Amino acid sequence: MKTLLPSKFGLYGGQFVPETLIPALIELEKAYVESETDSQFQVEFANALRDFVGRPTPITFAARLTQACGGARIYLKREDLCHTGAHKINNALGQALLAKRMGKNRVVAETGAGQHGVASATVSALLGLECIVYMGEVDIARQHPNVNRMKLLGATVVPVASGTKTLKDAINEAIRDWVTNVGTTHYLLGSALGPHPYPTMVRRYQSVIGSEATQQIQQITGRNPDALVACVGGGSNSIGIFSGFLTSPEVKIFGVEAGGSGVASGKHAARFGDPSKGRVGVIHGTRTYVLQNADGQIEDTHSISAGLDYAAIGPEHSMLRDAQRVTYTNVTDDEALEAFGVLCRLEGIIPALESSHAVAFAMKLAPAMRPDQTILINLSGRGDKDLDTILAIKANQP
Amino acid sequence: MKLPSRKLFIPYFPMGYPTIETSIDVIEALAKNGADIIEIGMSFSDPLADGPVIQQATQTALEQGITLEKTLESIAILRDRGVITPLVLMGYYNPLLAYGLDRFMKRCRQLQIVGLIIPDLPIEESGELRAELEDIPLIQMIAPTTPNDRIAELAPTAGGFIYLVSITGITGSGNSFSSALPNLIAAIRTHTSLPICIGFGINSTQKAKEMGSMADGVIVGSHLIREIGSSPAPAMAAAALARQFRAALDH
Numbered sequence: 235m236k237t238l239l240p241s242k243f244g245l246y247g248g249q250f251v252p253e254t255l256i257p258a259l260i261e262l263e264k265a266y267v268e269s270e271t272d273s274q275f276q277v278e279f280a281n282a283l284r285d286f287v288g289r290p291t292p293i294t295f296a297a298r299l300t301q302a303c304g305g306a307r308i309y310l311k312r313e314d315l316c317h318t319g320a321h322k323i324n325n326a327l328g329q330a331l332l333a334k335r336m337g338k339n340r341v342v343a344e345t346g347a348g349q350h351g352v353a354s355a356t357v358s359a360l361l362g363l364e365c366i367v368y369m370g371e372v373d374i375a376r377q378h379p380n381v382n383r384m385k386l387l388g389a390t391v392v393p394v395a396s397g398t399k400t401l402k403d404a405i406n407e408a409i410r411d412w413v414t415n416v417g418t419t420h421y422l423l424g425s426a427l428g429p430h431p432y433p434t435m436v437r438r439y440q441s442v443i444g445s446e447a448t449q450q451i452q453q454i455t456g457r458n459p460d461a462l463v464a465c466v467g468g469g470s471n472s473i474g475i476f477s478g479f480l481t482s483p484e485v486k487i488f489g490v491e492a493g494g495s496g497v498a499s500g501k502h503a504a505r506f507g508d509p510s511k512g513r514v515g516v517i518h519g520t521r522t523y524v525l526q527n528a529d530g531q532i533e534d535t536h537s538i539s540a541g542l543d544y545a546a547i548g549p550e551h552s553m554l555r556d557a558q559r560v561t562y563t564n565v566t567d568d569e570a571l572e573a574f575g576v577l578c579r580l581e582g583i584i585p586a587l588e589s590s591h592a593v594a595f596a597m598k599l600a601p602a603m604r605p606d607q608t609i610l611i612n613l614s615g616r617g618d619k620d621l622d623t624i625l626a627i628k629a630n631q632p
Numbered sequence: 633m634k635l636p637s638r639k640l641f642i643p644y645f646p647m648g649y650p651t652i653e654t655s656i657d658v659i660e661a662l663a664k665n666g667a668d669i670i671e672i673g674m675s676f677s678d679p680l681a682d683g684p685v686i687q688q689a690t691q692t693a694l695e696q697g698i699t700l701e702k703t704l705e706s707i708a709i710l711r712d713r714g715v716i717t718p719l720v721l722m723g724y725y726n727p728l729l730a731y732g733l734d735r736f737m738k739r740c741r742q743l744q745i746v747g748l749i750i751p752d753l754p755i756e757e758s759g760e761l762r763a764e765l766e767d768i769p770l771i772q773m774i775a776p777t778t779p780n781d782r783i784a785e786l787a788p789t790a791g792g793f794i795y796l797v798s799i800t801g802i803t804g805s806g807n808s809f810s811s812a813l814p815n816l817i818a819a820i821r822t823h824t825s826l827p828i829c830i831g832f833g834i835n836s837t838q839k840a841k842e843m844g845s846m847a848d849g850v851i852v853g854s855h856l857i858r859e860i861g862s863s864p865a866p867a868m869a870a871a872a873l874a875r876q877f878r879a880a881l882d883h
Contacts, residue, residue: 241756250725250752252681254775254800257782396687402678409680414801416777515726516752517678529699530730531677 238267241430242521244556246549249429251519255409258416263431265336270438279331283442286360287323290446291315293454293610298580299597306460306603308596310583310613311447311475318353320586320615321443321471322424326353328439330361333420340364340415343422344408346373346401346467347541347588348380349615350424355389365389368407370399373540380619398534401467401544405518425468426548429519433548437473443612444478451610459610461599463488465591466562467503467541469548471614480559489551490595492537493564501536504564505547506555514552522549538567538623539587541615569594571627574617586615587623633746633792633827639881640793640829640849641666641840643856643874644722646673647706648698649689650861656706657867658860663710663717665871666878669793671749671851674703674723681751683804685854689861700727700736707743720771720792722749728761737764747771747792755786776800776810780819787823794820794828796847803832804854809843817846837880844881852877 237260242248249259269275283289292315296308313321326343333341341363345351351367358365367384371393374381384391397403405428412421426436451459462479464472466489479485494502505512505523511533515524524546525533537543554560565573570587573594577585585593589612596611603609617624643662647655662670675690675698682690700723707719721740728736728750740748749771753761758770769791774783777800787794796816798809810816813830820828830843831851840850856873863869 248757249754250757251754252751252775253754253773254681254777254797256754257777257779396684397677397691406678406680410683410802413681414805416800513730515729516724517726518680519752524726526726526730528730529701530727531694532726 237430238263239431239434243433243550243553246520246522246552247430247433248521249519250516250521251429252413254413255416258412259429259431261336265332266431266435269332269335275331275335279328282327283324287317287327288315289442290450293447293450295454296581299577300600302576302580303597303600305600305605306607306609307605308600309451309454309459309608309610311443311610313443313471313612313614314583314585314589314616318349318356319618320349320353321440321474322350322353323356324442324474325424325436325439325470326350326357326422329420329422329435330357330363333363333422334361336420338418338420340366340419341422342366342368342408342411342419343424344368344401344404345424346404346543347539347586348373348377348384348619349541351389351391352380352383352387354422354424355384355387358389359387366411367391368394368404368411370394370401370404372399373401373404376623377540377619378622401540402532409518425470426473426550427468427518427520427546433520433550436470437477437550440470440474441477443471443474444476447475447610448478455608458482458485460603460607461486461488461609463490463592463596463599463609464612465490465542465588465614466547466551467492467544467588469551471612473548473550475612476560487560488595488599489560489562490591491562491564492539492542492591493566494536496566497564502564503535503537503543503545505545506562507564517546520549522552523547538570539591541586541588542591563595565591565594573597574624583613584617585613586617587620589614635825635827636668636848639844640668640827641874641877641881642669642671642829642849642851643667644671644673644851644853645856646675646686646690646693647703648675648693648696649857650692650866651696652698652702652706654866655693656709658870659710660713660715661867661870662874663715665874667717667874668849669718669720669746671720671722672703672707674700674721674727676724676727679724681802683802683854685804685857689857700731704739704743711743718746719743720747720749721745725750725753733761733764737766737768740768741766749773749795771795773797774816774820776812776816783819784823787820790824790826793826793849794824795851796820796828796830798830798832798834798843801832805833809833813846837876840877841880850881
């Protein structure tokens with residue numbers, strides 16, 4: 235069966251799924267393609283982004299951070315100000331509207347940090363859908379406030395005890411549910427991952443970040459930024475903002491992976507940062523770079539940030555890396571924590587630990603740039619959910 | 633594969649569970665007690681088409697140190713012990729890619745493997761592997777969700793046998809088989825003369841008999857793993873189970 239849209243990004247992507255799911259992917263792609271030219275659907279999505287999510291989100295000049303770094307002017311795209319506190323709601327809303335259009339009244343979602351789970355629970359409440367969220371037991375322990383939020387919003391949170399008990403295993407379990415209930419259920423995948431059409435569809439729903447940002451930064455600074463920085467777990471906030479600037483060659487684009495305890499320690503989630511383990515493979519329906527051992531078993535990952543703690547990266551990022559359009563780098567847990575504290579104290583913004591990775595890299599980049607240059611950071615989410623993690627670390631410090 | 637003179641009994645067992653040595657003994661016992669074909673599981677860390685029983689068994693196998701290389705070495709041991717039963721390998725795509733598809737297929741030919749089942753490799757993505765297959769068929773799965781026009785596309789080019797998934801779901805789950813099964817079998821039969829074997833959720837000899845009456849054979853996995861894994865004498869348990877399923881299918 236030929237897909238309606240390209241199913242691959244160069245060598246990457248595709249539809250590596252059990253036969254049971256193939257008809258569901260065909261149905262989903264068809265519904266997505268139709269919805270893209272359905273003006274009523276597009277108006278409904280745009281209105282909900284404005285009236286419910288609170289878009290457009292602003293761009294904030296980080297004056298004191300800029301001063302402290304002593305170089306390029308630093309701007310923040312404020313996805314932390316979205317309803318539910320992160321960019322995840324843009325995609326969740328788009329897919330939930332699509333699920334409703336397909337007549338599917340039950341959605342399943344995976345979540346790592348809990349942000350996508352909260353976003354899915356929220357849009358399900360808004361649209362009257364049944365919502366089941368799969369979450370690894372390790373993540374439930376470190377992101378407990380989000381578990382409570384999901385439950386308040388009427389979702390069922392299913393703890394996942396298999397494998398490493400994190401995001402990867404939650405995705406396995408969500409796919410198993412989808413395989414079993416495919417007639418009634420839409421899989422509301424939260425990142426630019428998985429089989430086609432997900433990476434394309436999720437980028438489209440997150441591209442609102444990039445299209446707003448291109449206009450806003452022009453209005454504020456009169457030109458494109460010199461550097462654009464976003465953190466990359468699966469890669470949805472990053473592909474969302476990158477999509478606005480990929481065809482502007484003057485913009486240097488940086489994707490920041492989770493360096494964990496340092497790439498050399500082996501405890502990290504830097505798919506591009508560790509060539510000994512990060513190799514092209516097939517996981518969760520897509521061909522992409524994935525951390526694996528010599529036998530092709532998927533490796534355990536580590537990051538202080540649950541949202542970046544994932545062994546694979548969205549397939550479009552693999553293509554952008556090969557094409558050298560985006561430079562992928564990583565920062566450690568400690569560097570992200572440092573940046574978290576700096577942004578709190580200098581800007582009055584509590585960033586998510588995921589987003590703190592982007593801030594940490596920008597803080598390295600800025601001093602090497604001129605004061606007439608600019609950096610735009612995608613501040614993908616707010617950090618309220620991380621307070622337990624942060625306070626536990628502080629309590630353990632001498 | 634030609635239509636068999638008796639109903640095919642195809643047990644699935646993961647190499648390395650509960651230990652590598654025991655799994656070799658179990659598979660030998662299955663071979664000597666009535667299995668027509670044995671489906672040997674190649675373990676993967678993320679088996680997304682499998683239910684809890686196979687997940688746990690393959691996880692245990694990985695903890696026991698099984699690798700794709702050791703799986704193939706264990707099959708060589710079975711061949712040395714005189715096991716001539718046709719063997720099919722079942723596993724996910726990533727470990728094969730990591731091993732190298734050409735190298736993997738070379739080993740399969742040496743070990744006289746008669747088919748591969750790769751649940752996360754639909755026909756659209758299979759070109760790269762097909763280029764290396766030569767005479768070893770990639771066994772096609774067909775599910776209750778597979779529409780007729782897709783059956784018409786899949787069945788004529790399939791090899792070995794048709795793996796008909798009995799339920800919309802994962803391995804080892806549920807009690808209710810899809811009511812669409814008789815129609816599915818009829819639809820598949822119009823496009824191929826290969827044996828049609830039913831798998832997923834066959835957890836008793838009665839169910840095997842029931843499914844066997846509709847199709848050419850049955851694949852039994854989770855049920856065997858559960859019974860064999862909980863037995864103090866796994867190889868003896870495997871032999872007894874194989875004889876029970878053989879008898880149920882023959883009478």
